[in-house]
Amino acid sequence: MSSIAIAQVSKDDILFTVDDDKVFATEFVRVYNKNLDLVQDESQKDIDAYLELFINYKLKLKEAKDLEFDKKASYLRELSNYKKQLAKNYLTDNKVTDELIAEAYQRTINEVKASHILIKLSEDASPKDTLEVYNEILKLRDRLVNEGFENVKNDVHDGKRIFAEGLGYFSCFKMVYDFENAAYNTNIGEVSMPFRTNFGYHIVQVYDKRKSRGEVTVGNIMVSTTEKDSLQGSPEERIADIYKKLSQGEDFESLAKQFSDDKSSASKGGKMEPFSGGQLSSEIFEDQAFNLKNIGDVSAPFKTKFGWHIIKLFDKKEVESFEELKPELEVKVKRDSRSKLINNALVDELKKRYQITVNQDDLSYFESILNDDYYKKTWTLPSDFDGSKTLVKIESKTVPYSEFGNFLLRIQRRMKPNVSFKDIISDNFNIFLNQNLIQFQEDNLENENEDFANIVGEYRDGLLLFDMMETRIWNVATTDSIGLKSFYESNKENYFVDERLDAIVASSANEEDIQKVLEMLKQGKTPDQIKETLNINGKVSVIFTTGIMERKHQSIPEGLVFKEGISEVYKHNDSFVIVKVKSVLPKELKSFDDSKGKIISDYQAYKEETWLSELHNKYKVNVNQDVLNKVKDQINN
Structure with missing residues (x-):
């Protein structure tokens, strides 16, 4: 037995250049393999054909960058938002995440039937208001236990401040996490103790628990x-x-x-x-x-x-196995309110991973500059405040006084009264530090995580290309009325509507019955008259379909000759069919307005083809044949 070593592309292999821009073979192989199962056109699986598409893609990107589309504020804003959203999938603690996924699966395979009562309460309500609402819902709980849900609902539900609602059966992710916990942790027939969500205080009454229906x-x-x-x-x-x-x-x-x-x-x-x-x-x-x-x-x-x-x-x-559902559950867990638990675990891990330096005297300074204006939400930084001093150092990144000072300015409007200056600084510095730790990891994700870097790179280029295509092709094709009409005049053969029939179609599973229909149609009988004769004693022998129909209509048998009159009997869709053609509507040219949607699409394709030809003339593309051969060897083996 012999073995043949297959050449593998290296990270330094340049597959082709667009002017002076290098495109590496590793990128082409990665993108090709990633998209292999997605393409519908078999020709795109051919490496040479795919390379041509990839070169065209890079030519468009080259043009976009030369025209500085990558410097547009809208592009930079969209890219930044995407990176921040994508990073959420990578800024996670795996141990806590796995525990929450396992819990979510157990709740996915079991459903709870419940009702609830909610008294709305603002998240920043005062301790006095919070206590009043808590005592109020505690009383409602006693009533619910003694009087039953419907009686209490009819008495207290107003749809504004107090909500009493039957929820039916639900499972994981249908409610906020705290609510879900209360429902699943309450026994059948019991009412939970009051609990709080961002909506206010709830109580839940559980009626039943059952296996999910699958x-x-x-x-x-x-x-x-x-x-x-x-x-x-x-x-x-x-x-x-x-x-x-x-x-x-x-x-x-x-x-x-x-x-x-x-x-x-x-x-x-x-x-x-x-x-x-x-x-x-x-x-x-x-x-x-x-x-x-x-x-x-x-x-x-x-x-x-x-x-x-x-x-x-x-x-x-039945509900899929844990292994099958796990990827979907992971996405949901990270988007759900339970992500706060993951976030806390992540911060603890980052504090161990990164070198963090904080001087306690700096925090004492911030405590000293607070005054009673902070409770009034009118506090400002002192005139001699030096925002350039370093407050925190995370690895090589320095966080200045100014950032924490501005943070304190922003959050004073949410500050509850009677909190000491020391607690204000301590609590909010922890929040501030946690945010900076996560931001530091997010800013460095492209260096720390290759998968993240590849996805961001693809989106970066895709967004740029979309912006370019929208400006260069799609918008132009939509608004260029003269060009569209000229294109229509030059390509009228593409904008005809095929022949159609104004017809009556009779369908029956029985050949003998369809022959009777044929004779009655020849006698001039109407569909209603034929049904009265054949559909008797509770038996349906024939069904009619009438109207304007194209050749591909589901009722029209294959091979039907389009001419006026009554057709022969056809075998169609496991039934016997006769077509009475009242008239044939001939093939005719659609008007410009009736064809406009297809004209725009065709014109866009024409404009793109012409533009690509211009780009090939504008930029010089050189393909390294030796590297291409290595790519083919690697992909095909």
Whole structure:
């Protein structure tokens, strides 16, 4: 057995240059591998084809930087906001995070049914007001235990200061963390002690706890209550006819393809994407779906705000395993109010990691310059205040007096009375130091974390390119009315509407019945007359669809000749179909206004192609073939 050493690109290998700008092979390999599974066009998986796209990308970036788009205030502001948002995923304590994720999973697989009473209270309420509200909700708790929720709700709920609400079943992340804790830690049938959130004081009454319902996959046949132009009869009659055909043994998937108004699922036999409780905007639909017990079960027709439905159960799953859900839970934990726990743990870790120098005499100085104006929120820094002196040193970074002085100025408006000057300085310096520690790590993340650096780099370039494309291509193409009309005149062959039919389509699962329909249509019978004859004794033998239809309409059989008259019988979507064509609407040129959306899109593509050609002429691109060969060897092996 022999082995062949494959050449690996090194960090110094230059794949190509755009004028004097170097593009390294490691970047190309990383981006190629990252996007490999995302591209739909197979040609983009070809390394040479992808290299061409990558060169075009770098040419656009080169132009953007030469035109100083990267110095625009809006660009710098957007990039700064993104870096700050992204950094939240990296500024974390893993141990505490893992514990919170494990807790979140346990709460994801269990749901709580509860109600609550809230008395609103400002976060900066005085101790006196806080005590009054606490005592008030404590009394309401006694009433709730003795009188029951509905009686108390009817008496105290005003929707302004006091809220008494039934919450139904909920699970993790549906409520703020403190509320969630109280609900999950209260036993069934009991009422929690008062607890505080940023909204005020709550009490929670827990009625039930159950396992989460998991995830279902259903098929949907929908008859819209708004799209009535192609229906024969009312939506309720239509869904009843379809349900009768199901009861007669006809195939659910075939009927969905023929008659469902849910365009996203009709072509798939009605099959929808899997969903879990609370995911859809219709509680009625969800309850119907989760109430189906066995694979293949079909519901009776029911109505939602979207229309009439019949659904079929394709699959039913329990909540995913911890390992499968962990990435999603981690994202939610870091966005949730429980992130404060992670933040505190992170600060403790940073205090151990970085060298921090603070002189206690400096804090004594700040304590000495406070006076009673601070309680009045009118305090200012002394006239002889020296803001340039160093207050804190974190590694090599110095934090001057001025930053803490300004911090004290800003937060005095939130200061509660009767807090000593010593506590004001001590408490707020800790907050100030913690903020600076996290900011120091955030500012150095691109040096400390390669993954973060790569993501920021991609966003930096992507944002710059978006700004450039918007200015150079998209906005121009949208506003250049003369150019658009000229482009339309030169490319009219692309803006025709295909032939359409004004037709009646009859569909039946039985060939004998469709032959009867054929004879009756030839006799001039109307759809209503035919239905009266064939759809008898509770049996639906034929369903009609009428209106203007394109060749790709779900009811039109493949191979139908577009001409006036009655067609032969076609086998279509597992049924037999006849089409009576009342008239053929010919292929015709769309007007400029009717085609404007597509014209703008096509014109943008044309402008971009022309612009890229200009960039290739403006900048010199040199590809290092030897390095490219190493790239191909590494990727292909």
